[in-house]
Amino acid sequence: MAAIELEPAPGLHGVTGEPWPGVRYFSTWRQGGVSQAPMDSLNLGTHVGDDPAAVRENRMRLRRALPDEPVWLEQVHGTAVFDADTIIGGAVPPARDAAQTAFPPAPRADAAVTTRRGRPLAIMTADCLPVVLSDESGTVLGVAHAGWRGLAAGVLENTLDELRRRAPDAHGWRAWIGPGIGPRAFQVGAEVREAFLDRDAALAECFLFQPGSGRWLADLAGLARARLSRAGIGRVEESGECTWTRADRYFSHRRDPGSGRQATLAWLE
Template sequence: MPLLTPEWSLPPGAQARFSTRAGGVSKPPYTSLNLGDHVGDDPRAVFENRNILKTQLPSEPLWLKQTHGVAVSTPISRSLFQKVGIEADAAVTNVPNEVLVVMTADCLPVLFSSSNGEVVGVAHAGWRGLCGGVLESTMQEILRLSTDLKPEDILVWLGPAIGPHAFEVGEDVVDAFCSDGLPIPPDAFVPIAGREGKYLANLYLLARQRLLALGLKDISGGTHCTYQEKEHFFSYRRDGLTGRFASFIWISA
């Protein structure tokens, strides 16, 4: 099946899925279920790949134009503007069958659901977005959709991203996180022996730290590595020219 279900205890009414690179029609280096229409793949192949998923989704996903920023698409903003060409790196909804989605190929997809299944969200968290506050912005919009919700009412799943043994960064990334005012978890940045100014970064650990600081308690996932799992996931760091897989969440009608 092109779409898999996360190992995540969601409440009745909330649904989540993610794709891998298998089950599509794209040719190398986009083999095969590339969903990105901005990476140089044949547009006809991308169109067909997205159509393959439609049978497993209740509606056309709200594809975002992702910019590594912190903007969040909301039901109000979508009612005021077109639902296509949305420039944002996160989205939230309380509207049944409105499918939220982010595409990734090393960055961290983060799915959110309220414990009552009435509000869901999704965020694209590369290191820039993570450091910039995309998770905090997403949580803010989720809580605005339902004033009865508290941070501890929100469940989170950390989807497939580049793992801590593969994500090499420089001093600039470490400095960016150190200067944002939040404590840096131990082992978030491990110096690489013999390579001054180079570190292995742990996106999962950094994301968990920020979510815990917001008051969330139920955080699942964080077990994959897109870089190492070549058969299953696209990885920009590994391959350069490559496709994108996606993570989806919605509320069942």
């Protein structure tokens, strides 16, 4: 894990992982924007009740660190994968007039893939995991939103299947798991545990029973790592950042219901 300044976007910072040939990727921190509390300050979500003009300004600031307009998604905790190569030309840019509050419609999906250079893919989170996937050579790229529902239902496997379909000769698959709620903070009921163990009993090691509450602590990143490894990803790296714990860096819906959203951006160089 490495903290970075998002050049040339003054005041914006984030976190990234190990160098990845042909791939750039990072998750934003919450500082450097204009949104007011409790969305302070770099809220990038349009669906959380924030002032649309503030969100637009925040996205414009982020745009300075990117090679093109990012491909945003309408995330629904599902498993659908959007083909970002179907976008003709560049992504739809946001309006430059702060008074214009409407945002263009986003594809309804929880993952996206591309083979085009310089096309940033975006995932918004506030406890769920953002996951970046590609091969060692940066031939094809995918990003996924992995909350427990999408993770259990196969969003990561669906994304990898789409990547393999687009680049059948690619090899050396790797993934980066960005900031999400950590294993000491993610308390869940038995139904969440069962959703994973019904498919793979070995994943029981990712759950720790809490006798006082009758609930379980779930290692969401551990679950994602196990699913990725079983799907054939040879190298999986984790940011190790907990959104619930690091209130100075990240929004967390569980910690602060109705919070803002950070974003994970990735593109092929």
